[in-house]
Amino acid sequence: MTRAFNFSAGPATLPESVLRQAQAEMLDWNGVGASIVEISHRSAEFIAVAAQAEADLRQLVGIPDDYAVLFLAGGATTQQALLPLNLAGAGQPVDYVVTGHWGKTAVKQARPYAAVNLAADGEAGGFTDIPAASQWRLTREAAYVHLTANETIHGIEFREVPEVGAVPLVADFSSSIASEPIDVSRYGVIYAGAQKNLGPVGISVVIIRRDLLERAGQARADIFDYRAHAARDSMLNTPPTWNWYLLGLTVKWMLAQGGVAEFARRNAAKAALLYAAIDGSGGFYRNSVAPAVRSRMNVPFFLPSTEMDARFVAEAGKAGLIALKGHKAVGGIRASLYNAMPLEGVQALVAFMHDFQQRNG
């Protein structure tokens, strides 16, 4: 098969030019006589790659100087355990706003370390809307307020930054970082697994206001300590170098494409096209998320029956539109429209949807 339009929620599609560069450099990177996956993280060559990735990410996302950027092995779930360890005293209150599956995961990882207060929870409403910030039950002495900027499974996204006063806002941006401009200064911590909008799986980014690195937190190993990682430029131990390199190539590609302003425009256009196809299908395709908070990144929808969902996925796959099966927690269809998904992919999907409905509606 030639390259398909890949709607996977993550690990997700990457820019073809990034893959081609990684391919070309696989046996000999930059003339050093070895692959970048074979050289020391402490070599001058790799340190330059790492530093360039950080500089480019700072430019892309607009990260102020008073924020440190950490590049850490693993995914966002690990950060969900490290956040209370680093930011909260043992048993201190922490506020969580739960708007979908990943908010629940964040709560689960934090519970062993802090007194989790569910400041708001959209589960009773099936995670189809975001509870109004005015109704959140926030704790004055909370170590932080945690939210999930975009929920990949339920397809629901914060469209504005809530006001939470002096308590630092901590946000999981795994699936929407760099998809549009963010005012980083409104957050204490932004964290993200890279495998959706920043490139490859196996590495996460933590953007943390430097004063928060001074918090005592709780007894923990060095390797779980954000301050220790910051002091060593994320090379406290051997980092996932190849993943870091591929992240760097992806960030460089986003800058060359025009940066977050351009991706905001493209992503809005892609999402508008797909939601219009759903809403204009006379109920054949259904998405029940409140329009004001529909995700631009992950669009879940349902056909009239689970049998038809399955047939849609199978036939789409044969047409070169792959990884459209919804998450097992909710079923149905899910199309993920991260930065590396071109408009042409969404146009092809919408054309397929129209055709499928003609044949089955």
Add this chain to the structure above:
Amino acid sequence: MTRAFNFSAGPATLPESVLRQAQAEMLDWNGVGASIVEISHRSAEFIAVAAQAEADLRQLVGIPDDYAVLFLAGGATTQQALLPLNLAGAGQPVDYVVTGHWGKTAVKQARPYAAVNLAADGEAGGFTDIPAASQWRLTREAAYVHLTANETIHGIEFREVPEVGAVPLVADFSSSIASEPIDVSRYGVIYAGAQKNLGPVGISVVIIRRDLLERAGQARADIFDYRAHAARDSMLNTPPTWNWYLLGLTVKWMLAQGGVAEFARRNAAKAALLYAAIDGSGGFYRNSVAPAVRSRMNVPFFLPSTEMDARFVAEAGKAGLIALKGHKAVGGIRASLYNAMPLEGVQALVAFMHDFQQRNG
């Protein structure tokens, strides 16, 4: 430059055929229309890759059925923190045998979670020998005894498995796993960062006797819980899929080459050749590790002056022998001879050493 002989201690040289396969599959893996780094870890395709890597590793290393194998993001240092969390009660004694830098790291990561007893410590002797097991000060009620099978910086290696009674032996095999036959049943846990003998950086392997998964350990997040990872086949969260895939290719290559018996033979021959060149240099090259415990994987040595060390590294690099600079903690030269380093590489190094001495001795 064409491909050099790369003596890096890790990330380290990989088999060229493995890199060529990864290169060929970079844009379209197995005809699915996407790279393997772009597809879901929960897809049938990736699950098959992951399962095959485990089956092949079990065959290569000889892992009995009563041991679980975990594939976890990050390096060995993370495991050094997770081990006491999972195996020891809070403050319970744990015995550590320290024979070099990485043993000290293991101690550092464990101290927040357990009462570390230094059962033996070779630091006073400059880590040039392994204290005799008969003199170790073991604790009867220890949760485990930890050792570092091979120390990459100091170039010192256990050549036999010490007898520690009923207390489980936990061993960091990062730099010597699969380099020769191991009797896994002698250990409670064997763990290894993959970036030396198993392939790529960014993933670690934990081989753990299943009864140890039942230990209560200490309060910890799900993502730090070995039992939770084992119950989900190491897919509790998104694993580093590309790294897992490359590990699988590397293990498959090792099996095709003849397995650990063949690598034991090759590694012994490579190490013998290099140590003979050092010992036969009339003191121009020096290695001060006790011959009985010299590492077959990492050979540190020194020239008559630090100035000459630096010149050796620079000239060797120009001759296509790269990454020979010793670790900053000890200086000098270090040649790492993992499974993917061919005998020809060591022959070229020894020829260069002879020539360099002729010109400078």
